Amino acid sequence: MKIAVFAGDGIGPEVTAEAVRVLHALDLPGLELIDGLVGAAAWRATGHPLPSETIAIAKASDAILFGAVGDFDCDHLERHLRPEQAILGLRRELGLFANLRPAKTIPALVGHSALRPEIASSIDLLIVRELNGDVYFGEKGMRTTPAGLRQGYDVMAYDESEVRRIAHVAFRAARARGGRLCSVDKANVLETSQLWRDVMIEVSADYPDIALEHMYVDNAAMQLVKDPGKFDVVVTGNLFGDILSDQASMCVGSIGLLASASLDANDKGLYEPIHGSAPDIAGKGIANPLATILSAAMMLRYSLGQAAAADRIEAAVDAALASGLRSGDLGGSATTRQMGDAVLEALA
Amino acid sequence: MKIAVFAGDGIGPEVTAEAVRVLHALDLPGLELIDGLVGAAAWRATGHPLPSETIAIAKASDAILFGAVGDFDCDHLERHLRPEQAILGLRRELGLFANLRPAKTIPALVGHSALRPEIASSIDLLIVRELNGDVYFGEKGMRTTPAGLRQGYDVMAYDESEVRRIAHVAFRAARARGGRLCSVDKANVLETSQLWRDVMIEVSADYPDIALEHMYVDNAAMQLVKDPGKFDVVVTGNLFGDILSDQASMCVGSIGLLASASLDANDKGLYEPIHGSAPDIAGKGIANPLATILSAAMMLRYSLGQAAAADRIEAAVDAALASGLRSGDLGGSATTRQMGDAVLEALA
Numbered sequence: 001m002k003i004a005v006f007a008g009d010g011i012g013p014e015v016t017a018e019a020v021r022v023l024h025a026l027d028l029p030g031l032e033l034i035d036g037l038v039g040a041a042a043w044r045a046t047g048h049p050l051p052s053e054t055i056a057i058a059k060a061s062d063a064i065l066f067g068a069v070g071d072f073d074c075d076h077l078e079r080h081l082r083p084e085q086a087i088l089g090l091r092r093e094l095g096l097f098a099n100l101r102p103a104k105t106i107p108a109l110v111g112h113s114a115l116r117p118e119i120a121s122s123i124d125l126l127i128v129r130e131l132n133g134d135v136y137f138g139e140k141g142m143r144t145t146p147a148g149l150r151q152g153y154d155v156m157a158y159d160e161s162e163v164r165r166i167a168h169v170a171f172r173a174a175r176a177r178g179g180r181l182c183s184v185d186k187a188n189v190l191e192t193s194q195l196w197r198d199v200m201i202e203v204s205a206d207y208p209d210i211a212l213e214h215m216y217v218d219n220a221a222m223q224l225v226k227d228p229g230k231f232d233v234v235v236t237g238n239l240f241g242d243i244l245s246d247q248a249s250m251c252v253g254s255i256g257l258l259a260s261a262s263l264d265a266n267d268k269g270l271y272e273p274i275h276g277s278a279p280d281i282a283g284k285g286i287a288n289p290l291a292t293i294l295s296a297a298m299m300l301r302y303s304l305g306q307a308a309a310a311d312r313i314e315a316a317v318d319a320a321l322a323s324g325l326r327s328g329d330l331g332g333s334a335t336t337r338q339m340g341d342a343v344l345e346a347l348a
Numbered sequence: 349m350k351i352a353v354f355a356g357d358g359i360g361p362e363v364t365a366e367a368v369r370v371l372h373a374l375d376l377p378g379l380e381l382i383d384g385l386v387g388a389a390a391w392r393a394t395g396h397p398l399p400s401e402t403i404a405i406a407k408a409s410d411a412i413l414f415g416a417v418g419d420f421d422c423d424h425l426e427r428h429l430r431p432e433q434a435i436l437g438l439r440r441e442l443g444l445f446a447n448l449r450p451a452k453t454i455p456a457l458v459g460h461s462a463l464r465p466e467i468a469s470s471i472d473l474l475i476v477r478e479l480n481g482d483v484y485f486g487e488k489g490m491r492t493t494p495a496g497l498r499q500g501y502d503v504m505a506y507d508e509s510e511v512r513r514i515a516h517v518a519f520r521a522a523r524a525r526g527g528r529l530c531s532v533d534k535a536n537v538l539e540t541s542q543l544w545r546d547v548m549i550e551v552s553a554d555y556p557d558i559a560l561e562h563m564y565v566d567n568a569a570m571q572l573v574k575d576p577g578k579f580d581v582v583v584t585g586n587l588f589g590d591i592l593s594d595q596a597s598m599c600v601g602s603i604g605l606l607a608s609a610s611l612d613a614n615d616k617g618l619y620e621p622i623h624g625s626a627p628d629i630a631g632k633g634i635a636n637p638l639a640t641i642l643s644a645a646m647m648l649r650y651s652l653g654q655a656a657a658a659d660r661i662e663a664a665v666d667a668a669l670a671s672g673l674r675s676g677d678l679g680g681s682a683t684t685r686q687m688g689d690a691v692l693e694a695l696a
């Protein structure tokens with residue numbers, strides 16, 4: 001089991017270090033960890049946010065544990081040199097088209113959600129976000145209009161094969177969960193969404209046991225505030241998924257707790273916390289490492305066939321939270337290391 | 349004062365009728381109301397959702413009061429015949445580029461919000477949404493890829509003049525309010541957003557008294573759940589504005605209460621509730637008419653120079669709510685007519 005560890009920028013190295021300690025503590029036979037440079041850290045060392053050595057390490061590994069990328073110092077750089085290109089490039093180079101973002105109530109933290117407790121306590125949804133297409137990867141650039149004005153443009157597009165493969169992932173996920181799938185689009189305005197909706201309906205013929213509904217993205221953003229508990233699996237495109245998954249995660253209480261998996265067609269995957277590099281608190285040792293530790297658990301379950309080890313980590317995180325320990329994002333003052341220690345203790 | 353009244357589909361005619369009663373009750377000298385057909389209603393009568401007579405009425409009026417459009421019966425129609433084209437066409441034909449969507453705590457309804465009371469009780473924000481550009485109005489269609497696959501595509505774009513004019517609207521609105529402006533984009537991925545951000549920064553030079561910040565749309569969707577009270581004015585593009593303004597409105601409690609204005613360069617405007625046609629409850633006489641009544645108030649204030657009349661309507665709505673009357677969306681059983689009656693009584 002070869003795992004690439006790309007810690008990245010900001011709080012990335014701090015939170016990743018705790019997840020690595022947890023992985024080592026499991027004493028899994030044959031576990032090999034290989035570090036690689038990504039983001040601003042890679043750009044500083046090599047001049048590029050996603051060096052070819054990093055891509056080679058990723059391709060030679062069974063799974064990737066990813067911290068976070070992003071750094072204010074890089075805001076002035078040309079787009080292809082910015083830290084974000086590391087994660088976008090890995091998604092693209094490795095064909096990681098299926099992003100799974102579970103958002104589930106954590107009973108110990110219901111009081112921390114902005115939602116009323118009776119609403120916050122019944123969330124258990126999974127957002128399946130397409131990750132290789134949409135306006136993220138279409139042709140884009142700056143041009144001059146006939147009137148001589150600067151214009152920025154980005155082409156949004158999906159073809160039927162791209163929609164079909166994410167549809168199958170989502171229908172299968174719905175089958176393994178509550179049997180309900182909500183497809184989110186903006187088909188009343190966008191042709192890209194019309195194709196998306198048409199293909200979702202076509203694929204649904206293969207899954208007569210799954211209840212498929214369609215929702216416009218503006219309505220979905222409302223329903224996720226009003227009644228997130230009514231969703232089971234939500235499937236949507238890259239851009240809408242970016243927005244809705246962050247929104248959904250906040251309903252749970254803190255993004256310091258939420259993990260994500262980005263999978264290719266063979267369940268090889270990249271695992272990362274959904275939070276970013278948080279440069280404002282980087283280097284202080286106060287970031288919450290639980291989302292990254294839980295990402296490592298997802299990695300063991302989905303890409304490495306180690307469900308028992310994943311269960312152990314998740315139980316240890318629950319125990320650490322139940323003990324009352326809270327990092328700053330949860331209103332407490334526990335350090336990154338203290339949170340990691342508590343998980344290690346619960347594991348032992 | 350010529351006002352075009354386009355009631356539209358679903359609950360549109362029911363809620364608009366109450367707003368018209370309120371306008372008549374004000375006894376404003378020289379007020380003239382002219383009805384016009386839009387949406388599925390227009391398509392049934394004339395074969396088109398936005399007949400040329402309707403456009404002519406709109407152009408000849410000082411302001412437009414709009415109900416809602418949308419009807420499941422039309423889902424099978426080609427895009428250019430669907431009800432939504434009526435509102436998109438009016439925005440485009442009349443150059444209504446500035447959509448103002450205030451979302452403000454209504455004290456009597458804090459308990460109705462999905463957010464915890466301490467968060468729901470301090471919301472007072474204004475979303476300024478660009479309404480004439482973005483992926484809504486770029487080239488779009490279905491095509492076949494070289495591999496023979498169906499592909500849907502939509503071009504997202506903004507040029508500097510489009511961004512500049514909405515920037516000025518937003519900076520001026522911030523000056524008239526709390527002096528803070530948050531521009532929302534996705535500049536880490538989209539060139540359209542990079543141009544948007546560049547122009548916002550350029551225009552900010554004219555408004556040294558306004559504090560401008562930039563936020564990625566995924567983060568904005570989180571912050572609107574976590575702490576909506578921290579926003580003053582938010583400015584964003586057409587697509588992000590569609591999503592975030594609906595989300596923000598839900599934080600207030602019910603979309604049955606929220607009005608919007610869509611203005612051209614001369615403050616001529618279209619006024620509509622932000623809720624849709626709600627076909628599921630249409631014809632039952634149970635829809636909440638307050639958002640449409642409040643839209644009529646915004647119309648009097650912004651396009652017709654009748655601030656005192658607008659104040660009277662808003663005070664009457666507050667009084668109607670304070671009396672405890674609640675329509676179904678607010679957990680009560682008052683009918684559309686009863687809600688309208690209560691506003692009329694308070695006016696008298």
Ligand SMILES: CC(C)[C@H](C(=O)O)[C@@H](O)C(=O)O
Nearest residue numbers: 084085087088242536537566
């Ligand atoms: C960093 C950024 C490019 C990225 C995205 O938009 O996909 C992030 O927001 C995410 O959701 O993983």
Ligand SMILES: CC(C)[C@H](C(=O)O)[C@@H](O)C(=O)O
Nearest residue numbers: 188189218432433435436590
């Ligand atoms: C009906 C639809 C085309 C419209 C939009 O997306 O602009 C609506 O959602 C709105 O926000 O007014």
